[in-house]
Amino acid sequence: MELEVLVEKFRNKDDKAFEKLYEMYSDNICGVINTIVKNTDIAQEICQDVFVKAWKNADSYNASKGRFFTWILNIARNAAIDEVRSKSHKNHKQNLSSDFFVNILENNDDLNNQVDAIGIKSLLMNLKEKCVQIIDLLYFKGYTQKEAAEELAIPVGTVKTRNRSCISQIRGNIAI
């Protein structure tokens, strides 16, 4: 319930509420952007841009169409993909589809000394490659159901059920 209040205050341009939302989600947003742009400095820049953009477009958020996190996640993915497609980013010889978020997550895990964060290895424990792929496409890369189905060469209906089962496994791993 507290989240709903915060988001409603944010919609009314309450910057204290927005600061709380920033604290809640900036790491996540930055994480998603990082898996796409694969450059921590650029990821941080875009991350800040995304929150500024969110503030300026606060009135366009509609709670009846989705979660606040989902909304800002969308802004973040679009901003990151725009960056990857931009000329300046191509100079870094980075590629959007060459590898999965796990590479970043695994590298990150070595540096992970935060007590409150759950290690990536424990999160993805026992997850199959096809689970990692589908989560990467749907949550980190912003593929639609149809696009993910084409990418993975599976029926559209399977995307839904497979994703559900994969997320369930992660939830199980968190609960351990």
Next chain:
Amino acid sequence: MDIEKYIASGILELYVAGVLSDKENLEVAANAKKHPEIESEIVAIEASILALTKAAAPKNLTLKGYHDVKNRMSLPRDTKVISLAKEKSNWPTYLGWAASLILAVGFLWMYAENNALKSEINVASQTNTILERQIEAAKTSLEKSQELLTTIRDKDIQVVALGGQAADPNSFAKAYWNKREKKVFIDAQGLPEPPDGMVYQVWSLKLNPLTPTSMGLLEDFITDDNKVFALANPNESEAFGITLEPAGGSVSPNLEQLYTLGVVSSS
């Protein structure tokens, strides 16, 4: 509505991913409001994604923080910036068109200018040719004059003045006689132009007795520029006379038409 089945369909996971259509989003949000089980399932799914995305955050570097975002929040909305950028992106296009138009006009002007210059060059080169010819003619005439002067100044030359006679007392002529080369130059500038069908004839004369010998005709008298005529004279002349004779000349002089006469001084 079978809530269990609805949850199991996997639609809530896609709702959190943000990949559903607007219509599906509205449905899920409405269902979540109606059924707390659906709402809590969504929260649980979101929590797992939050954990995953948080693990992906770059932890070796810290964010600039909220104050950086806040500083930029007061700046004008992005949409305004975008519209400005759009306006900005238009003027190079206009500038490009304007530049190409100016370039085209410039080319036309240069073309016209080039043509004008070409015709000027043509005229100039024609004038040049005419001037060159005139210079050449002048040179030739100068050479001729110098040659004439040289001839007249020759030490072997004897000058004989021919005075006007009954036919035309005002007329006069001069003979420059080079005895060694047996040549006579007649300067006939002082003679009137001969009428049509008539020609001047030069005679070498012996005085005792009076014996005329034809030296030749002053042909093309009217068209000759300097009126100096070179004639051969192998005779031992004592005097020179010029008479007007019918075209082609006569065997003996018509003394009624004697224009000039001069005696060679015996030196």
